[in-house]
Amino acid sequence: MTAAGEPILEVRDLVKHFPLHQGILLKKQVGAIKAVDGVSFDLRRGETLGIVGESGCGKSTLAKVLMALERPTSGSVKINGREIANARGAELKKVRRNIQMVMQDPYTSLNPRMTVGDIIGEPYEIHPEVAPKGDRRRRVQELLEVVGLNPEHVNRYPHQFSGGQRQRIGIARGLALQPEIIVCDEPVSALDVSIQAQVVNLLERLQREFGLAYIFIAHDLSVVRHISDRVGVMYLGKMVEIGTDVEIYDRPAHPYTQALLSAVPVPDPDGRERRERIVLQGDPPSPANPPSGCRFRTRCWKAQDICAQQEPLLQIRPGTGHASACHFAETHDVVHV
Amino acid sequence: MSDTIAPSARRRKHGGGTAKPPKAASLWSDAWHDLRRRPLFIGSAVLIAVILVIAVFPGLFTSVDPLNAASCELAKARQPMSGAHFFGTDNLGCDVYARTLYGARNSIVVGLSTTIVTAVVGGLFGLVAGFKGGAVDTLFSRITEIFFAIPSILGALLILAVFRTGNVWTVTLALAVLAWPMTFRIMRAAVITAKSQDYVVAARALGASAPRIMFRHILPNAVAPVIVVSTINLGTFIAAEAGLSFLGVGLRSPDISWGLMISDARERFLEAPAPLLFPALFLSLTVLAFIMLGDAVRDALDPKLR
Amino acid sequence: MKKTSTPVLPARTAPGDGPLLAVDDLHVEFATRQGVVKAVNGVSYSLNPGETLAVLGESGSGKSVTAQAIMGILDMPPARIPRGEIRFRGTDLLRLPEDQRAQVRGQRISMIFQDALSALNPVFTVGWQISEMFRVHRGMSRRDATKKAVELMDRVRIPAARQRVNDYPHQFSGGMRQRIMIAMAIALDPEVLIADEPTTALDVTVQAQIMELLAELQRESNMGLILITHDLGVVADVADKIAVMYGGRIVENALVHDIYRSPAHPYTKGLLDSIPRVDLKGQELYAIKGMPPNLLDMPQGCAFHPRCPYRQDDCVTDAPPLYEVGPTRGSACHYWREVFDDSRR
Numbered sequence: 007m008t009a010a011g012e013p014i015l016e017v018r019d020l021v022k023h024f025p026l027h028q029g030i031l032l033k034k035q036v037g038a039i040k041a042v043d044g045v046s047f048d049l050r051r052g053e054t055l056g057i058v059g060e061s062g063c064g065k066s067t068l069a070k071v072l073m074a075l076e077r078p079t080s081g082s083v084k085i086n087g088r089e090i091a092n093a094r095g096a097e098l099k100k101v102r103r104n105i106q107m108v109m110q111d112p113y114t115s116l117n118p119r120m121t122v123g124d125i126i127g128e129p130y131e132i133h134p135e136v137a138p139k140g141d142r143r144r145r146v147q148e149l150l151e152v153v154g155l156n157p158e159h160v161n162r163y164p165h166q167f168s169g170g171q172r173q174r175i176g177i178a179r180g181l182a183l184q185p186e187i188i189v190c191d192e193p194v195s196a197l198d199v200s201i202q203a204q205v206v207n208l209l210e211r212l213q214r215e216f217g218l219a220y221i222f223i224a225h226d227l228s229v230v231r232h233i234s235d236r237v238g239v240m241y242l243g244k245m246v247e248i249g250t251d252v253e254i255y256d257r258p259a260h261p262y263t264q265a266l267l268s269a270v271p272v273p274d275p276d277g278r279e280r281r282e283r284i285v286l287q288g289d290p291p292s293p294a295n296p297p298s299g300c301r302f303r304t305r306c307w308k309a310q311d312i313c314a315q316q317e318p319l320l321q322i323r324p325g326t327g328h329a330s331a332c333h334f335a336e337t338h339d340v341v342h343v
Numbered sequence: 344m345s346d347t348i349a350p351s352a353r354r355r356k357h358g359g360g361t362a363k364p365p366k367a368a369s370l371w372s373d374a375w376h377d378l379r380r381r382p383l384f385i386g387s388a389v390l391i392a393v394i395l396v397i398a399v400f401p402g403l404f405t406s407v408d409p410l411n412a413a414s415c416e417l418a419k420a421r422q423p424m425s426g427a428h429f430f431g432t433d434n435l436g437c438d439v440y441a442r443t444l445y446g447a448r449n450s451i452v453v454g455l456s457t458t459i460v461t462a463v464v465g466g467l468f469g470l471v472a473g474f475k476g477g478a479v480d481t482l483f484s485r486i487t488e489i490f491f492a493i494p495s496i497l498g499a500l501l502i503l504a505v506f507r508t509g510n511v512w513t514v515t516l517a518l519a520v521l522a523w524p525m526t527f528r529i530m531r532a533a534v535i536t537a538k539s540q541d542y543v544v545a546a547r548a549l550g551a552s553a554p555r556i557m558f559r560h561i562l563p564n565a566v567a568p569v570i571v572v573s574t575i576n577l578g579t580f581i582a583a584e585a586g587l588s589f590l591g592v593g594l595r596s597p598d599i600s601w602g603l604m605i606s607d608a609r610e611r612f613l614e615a616p617a618p619l620l621f622p623a624l625f626l627s628l629t630v631l632a633f634i635m636l637g638d639a640v641r642d643a644l645d646p647k648l649r
Numbered sequence: 650m651k652k653t654s655t656p657v658l659p660a661r662t663a664p665g666d667g668p669l670l671a672v673d674d675l676h677v678e679f680a681t682r683q684g685v686v687k688a689v690n691g692v693s694y695s696l697n698p699g700e701t702l703a704v705l706g707e708s709g710s711g712k713s714v715t716a717q718a719i720m721g722i723l724d725m726p727p728a729r730i731p732r733g734e735i736r737f738r739g740t741d742l743l744r745l746p747e748d749q750r751a752q753v754r755g756q757r758i759s760m761i762f763q764d765a766l767s768a769l770n771p772v773f774t775v776g777w778q779i780s781e782m783f784r785v786h787r788g789m790s791r792r793d794a795t796k797k798a799v800e801l802m803d804r805v806r807i808p809a810a811r812q813r814v815n816d817y818p819h820q821f822s823g824g825m826r827q828r829i830m831i832a833m834a835i836a837l838d839p840e841v842l843i844a845d846e847p848t849t850a851l852d853v854t855v856q857a858q859i860m861e862l863l864a865e866l867q868r869e870s871n872m873g874l875i876l877i878t879h880d881l882g883v884v885a886d887v888a889d890k891i892a893v894m895y896g897g898r899i900v901e902n903a904l905v906h907d908i909y910r911s912p913a914h915p916y917t918k919g920l921l922d923s924i925p926r927v928d929l930k931g932q933e934l935y936a937i938k939g940m941p942p943n944l945l946d947m948p949q950g951c952a953f954h955p956r957c958p959y960r961q962d963d964c965v966t967d968a969p970p971l972y973e974v975g976p977t978r979g980s981a982c983h984y985w986r987e988v989f990d991d992s993r994r
Contacts, residue, residue, distance in 0.1 A: 060852035060853070060854060060855075061823075061852055168940045168941075170940060171940070198707040198708055198879070198941055199879050199880075199881070199920060199923075200707060200916075200919065200920060200923065200936075200937040200941065200956075201940065201941075202923070203923035203934040203935065203936035203937070204936040204937075204938075206925075206934055207933050207934055207936055211933075225852065225853065227853070228882075228924065228925045229925055231925065231927065231930070232925030232929075232930055232934065255927075265854060266853060266854060268857075269853045269854045269856065269857035270853050270882065271853075271856075271857075271860075271880065271882030271883045271885065271886040272882055272885060272886070273881040273882045273884075273885045273921065273924050274885055274909060275885040275886075275905045275906050275909050276906060276909070276910070278885065278886055283857070283861075285854075285857050285858055285861055286857075286858070287858075288808065289822040289824055289825065289855070
């Protein structure tokens with residue numbers, strides 16, 4: 007799917023800091039966890055933007071802010087040109103119809119005391135204007151069928167389903183309000199290997215059928231490549247590189263992206279001696295106290311003085327066709343496929 | 344039958360502000376399915392059923408009406424067990440068997456009404472404090488800590504002394520005032536756990552209102568430990584009522600209470616043990632039955648609570 | 650293998666003609682309220698010194714239960730081992746008295762787990778926990794044991810080990826905690842290390858570090874490594890041979906290169922086919938249909954038959970034995986030839 011057309015979601019300079027307090031009675035802010043620290047991107051209609059990065063890079067916080075579950079510290083999130091970052095009450099509720107999510111863990115994301123029919127039908131109870139009361143049961147059953155479940159199972163409870171089936175229920179709930187954007191936060195990583203492909207295929211089919219745009223957050227880089235039109239790489243609250251799937255995977259320019267790609271185990275034992283391995287040393291620094299300048303410099307083999315002094319901006323660099331945030335950006339195919 | 348109508352009226356009044364009970368979700372039916380196979384549950388349930396029948400219709404089991412003063416004859420005081428008086432007679436010549444049966448009602452009423460008041464008050468406050476968090480939570484939590492600091496017997500003595508009268512309702516009030524903080528804590532903890540679950544996040548993402556999240560998502564998932572503790576507490580409330588009546592600040596004559604009967608019979612225990620032993624036996628069995636029931640319910644609802 | 654009436658544990662240096670560790674026809678079942686769950690149904694595999702065996706399977710395939718049986722850390726009851734042998738240097742561990750078994754556990758066969766945070770005790774410093782191995786099993790003084798702990802932390806490459814030896818587990822990152830658990834596991838120079846999903850909870854760059862560390866430790870000490878995982882990528886990177894488990898059985902075993910080149914069991918083939926490939930972008934992924942089996946209600950015959958594209962009538966009735974596909978590989982499929990031919994294309 008080519009990603010043309012106007013952006014449906016525009017994110018600009020998005021910042022989310024979680025303040026750190028000290029003291030019991032007189033709380034004093036002593037710092038902040040800079041979970042998301044100035045992220046900008048567009049998502050176009052019907053497009054999939056993959057977001058990859060390791061734990062602590064801020065990708066899940068980004069999802070929460072996009073879903074208006076957390077209020078951003080600053081910056082702007084526009085859906086169809088309408089600002090949602092500071093929307094409240096009825097306005098916010100209206101926005102939510104257009105952006106929904108699929109969560110990671112199918113075992114905790116469904117209320118165990120509700121039937122499947124109640125779970126998938128709840129969006130209609132919250133937004134009664136979407137479907138008249140008499141129509142809801144039929145719609146719920148349609149949704150079950152769309153995600154590949156037996157529509158007669160509306161009266162069953164979540165624990166009567168397997169993990170993969172529960173994830174389908176979660177997807178059906180996300181589809182109920184006919185949103186244009188779905189934020190998928192690690193939607194397959196909790197599933198058995200043999201089930202993951204089924205759910206990925208389902209998500210792709212639904213995208214074609216309903217023209218959905220996905221923000222697809224995952225740590226499995228091969229799944230992200232398969233499903234995404236464009237991919238953004240995050241490190242410590244920053245987007246360090248963004249481009250089409252081919253650009254990111256075949257011509258990565260940022261050292262972190264290169265290290266990340268080289269670390270992914272490839273299911274091909276024949277190539278394992280030939281593969282290039284960049285094994286990063288140490289752990290990512292704490293997002294409460296990120297390094298000055300480039301945040302990756304403490305683990306980077308290219309780091310020089312300028313990296314500590316000047317923060318590299320996310321922009322198209324000489325010799326590369328897509329945006330990266332590195333003073334010494336240089337494309338390099340690490341995977342050699 | 345006049346005093347059996349009163350509690351239900353009270354119950355309605357207290358129940359007014361709370362959520363409707365969660366509808367029979369499959370976990371409940373699973374729990375029920377599981378319960379029916381447990382000997383512990385069957386035993387305690389049968390025992391409780393018998394006690395309840397006695398409490399509601401004591402007249403079915405004896406033709407003597409101990410509430411009628413004419414049923415006692417001083418001349419027949421401290422008679423041993425016989426065909427006419429199964430458990431003998433007490434110091435005043437009243438039939439111990441009939442009095443023991445009629446005593447069940449007050450115990451059950453105090454136990455049930457205290458349980459309901461604590462579950463509703465503690466549960467509701469716990470729900471709000473756990474859900475809202477922040478200052479509301481701090482306020483409620485500090486208040487409960489004050490209550491926790493009061494030694495319970497002393498507290499109950501104090502409250503009943505203020506009222507100057509001991510009847511079913513003052514005893515209920517005294518016990519409930521001291522017991523609700525426990526329910527509050529359990530509910531609050533369960534709500535805080537449930538609040539962070541993904542399905543609550545999902546409901547928020549759908550735009551669900553706070554009451555919907557509280558009553559549809561959190562309460563049904565947080566209520567199980569409160570039910571378990573309430574069942575166990577019911578037994579301990581019955582024991583506490585007997586204790587207070589024994590000390591002379593609970594129910595008073597002419598009300599019939601097992602604690603009162605034990606108190607009355609203790610002076611002459613060696614020459615006539617039956618007037619003390621039988622109410623004590625009924626009391627122990629009733630308390631035990633509710634505690635066993637609570638254990639069985641806990642195992643069925645959540646084995647992890649053990 | 651001769652059986653003596655009272656099995657004796659062979660010395661570390663015992664030359665031994667058989668493999669280092671051999672699991673033979675192991676069965677494990679659990680008594681649950683819903684009935685008997687047969688978690689492991691006749692699993693056999695072997696491991697030589699310096700070798701890496703990957704046990705690949707999904708949740709419920711029995712891969713972890715087998716490992717726990719080897720370690721002797723199953724709760725019995727509810728678990729029961731009705732049949733099978735676990736031979737360590739020729740001695741059946743299952744028939745060993747508990748005191749001798751305890752000398753194997755943690756000293757000669759040790760294990761690391763997926764969740765390092767819950768496997769470490771939060772109220773003791775990591776140094777104390779690592780040095781405990783030496784105090785308890787080697788009778789070292791506290792001072793010497795702590796010195797050894799620092800050495801070990803250096804060996805698993807924890808930076809500034811001397812300063813961090815008195816830190817608590819929660820003060821370390823996930824990757825560092827996993828290193829601490831590895832340090833404890835290798836403290837007494839085990840001959841076999843079982844790693845149960847050691848990197849599943851970790852990020853890929855950290856995963857790469859840990860796998861590299863394990864490979865290096867293995868080279869140094871020539872220990873046998875059993876790597877339990879569901880990740881086909883990790884297996885391809887490090888394993889010498891693979892046992893694929895499904896529904897409590899081994900459905901295919903082979904050398905790592907053979908299995909990726911030409912799987913001979915429909916389940917293995919399905920797993921490999923469902924890996925997203927660059928040249929197939931934009932197309933549907935191949936997906937194994939259906940769901941993993943319910944252990945309480947195993948399908949008759951071959952456990953994979955409800956999901957299998959190669960199914961014939963006899964698959965529904967007869968459980969396939971592990972057919973010999975080649976000198977070093979086997980497949981538990983009646984129609985392995987067809988699968989094998991298809992996968993070579």
